[in-house]
Amino acid sequence: MGTDLDQDEEQDVLASGDYNFDIDAGWELHGKPEDDDDPERAICRWCYIYQFVDSDENDDLQRIAGVAAGYAGGGTFQVQMFYLESANLVEVTKLSVVRDVGGELDTSEEWYELDSKVQEMAYEARNVLLDKWADEDTWTGSDELLLREEMWSHEQITKQGDMLYACTDDDDPWTKVLRESLGLTAGRVFADG
Numbered sequence: 001m002g003t004d005l006d007q008d009e010e011q012d013v014l015a016s017g018d019y020n021f022d023i024d025a026g027w028e029l030h031g032k033p034e035d036d037d038d039p040e041r042a043i044c045r046w047c048y049i050y051q052f053v054d055s056d057e058n059d060d061l062q063r064i065a066g067v068a069a070g071y072a073g074g075g076t077f078q079v080q081m082f083y084l085e086s087a088n089l090v091e092v093t094k095l096s097v098v099r100d101v102g103g104e105l106d107t108s109e110e111w112y113e114l115d116s117k118v119q120e121m122a123y124e125a126r127n128v129l130l131d132k133w134a135d136e137d138t139w140t141g142s143d144e145l146l147l148r149e150e151m152w153s154h155e156q157i158t159k160q161g162d163m164l165y166a167c168t169d170d171d172d173p174w175t176k177v178l179r180e181s182l183g184l185t186a187g188r189v190f191a192d193g
Helices: 007-012 109-113 116-133 136-141 174-182
Strands: 022-030 041-052 062-071 077-086 092-101 104-107 157-160 163-167
Touching (some): 041 174, 077 116, 077 174
Antiparallel strands (some): 077 092, 092 104
8 A cells, every 4th residue: 555654744744845735635546456457546536735825915805825636627637726815705806827737837927926925835735736645757647646655544534435535624615616716627515515
């Protein structure tokens, strides 16, 4: 099932640079153990790694930055760094995105207008995803993102049926807003839809 993580790595899987991120993610198990033709693997269905952004603005907006991974319309898999502002968790007032297409970054014009600390936060969230949780080589070589095998038994992971889940806050409604705003099709199910 993979190698065990040491204690520092256990505490570090959501930290990078000066940031300690939240996660909401689901990976579906496919294949069979000990089958070379169809080896067992955990395919990402959705993953949001994010942190709230402190602001000096005197307004009611909530701000969040990070990385999202998942399937969009048409069945394509996407990794996107994002910055989002919302007044009420329904209406998004600002959204800036950098799409990662197999390791190549496609940056929106609005991205360059963001504060450099916000950009750094999103890049660090991407580093957490691709360096600690997922296998970056599979992402740059195919249209899927696999959970590192050593993470399958991590304390953040719970297994239900053929799914592995990681969630730091079950009551956090942000991932629903992110899924809808970024056009991703999979995510945790919420009571209100």
